[in-house]
Amino acid sequence: MSLNTIAINQRMDKFDNHDSVWLFGYGSLIFKADFPFIERRPACIGGWTRRFWQGSHDHRGTETAPGRVVTLAPEPGGRCHGMAYLVTPEEFAHLDHREKNGYLRLATEMHFEDGGSAEGIVYIATHENEAYLGPASEHDIARQIAGARGPSGPNSEYLLELAKALRDLGKPDPHVFEIERHLATFGIRQPQE
């Protein structure tokens, strides 16, 4: 999986002359923001749905046993809830590096849960990237996640932390929660359960 999206993302200069830019997080960014930010606000974006369709061989899996992490799939009328971060444009160099295996920056409108909206950036991995795995049943996704572990830790930890973060936000996601339910049948549960 050698596609490296850093150079492509650095050509996306739409917000380079801004003092600050909104970044929409719908995956690990909801529960782990390992970068400085000015402000964060629960938000959603329209026309997309969260899916465990992107392969991970560098964070939550390996080349031989890739894990699965989230990307966004187009869904007319759909809505994806997450967390928006106001950051300085320099933070995107760090994010481009962290998400270099297939994620591309896309300009999007985001709507804050407490009102108002702003244009900003979201990272999306489409079917055109080499690490893309695509649709599978929630049962099969859970089985793959149960067996994957990478340098960032077990793939199941990522799923469970995301499910907890969405519960804490009050934004249930049927796809994520169904995978969580199947993981429990494999004996993998939230730590406090």
Ligand code: BEZ
């Ligand atoms: C996130 O929202 O957590 C995220 C997902 C994919 C790439 C970068 C960030």
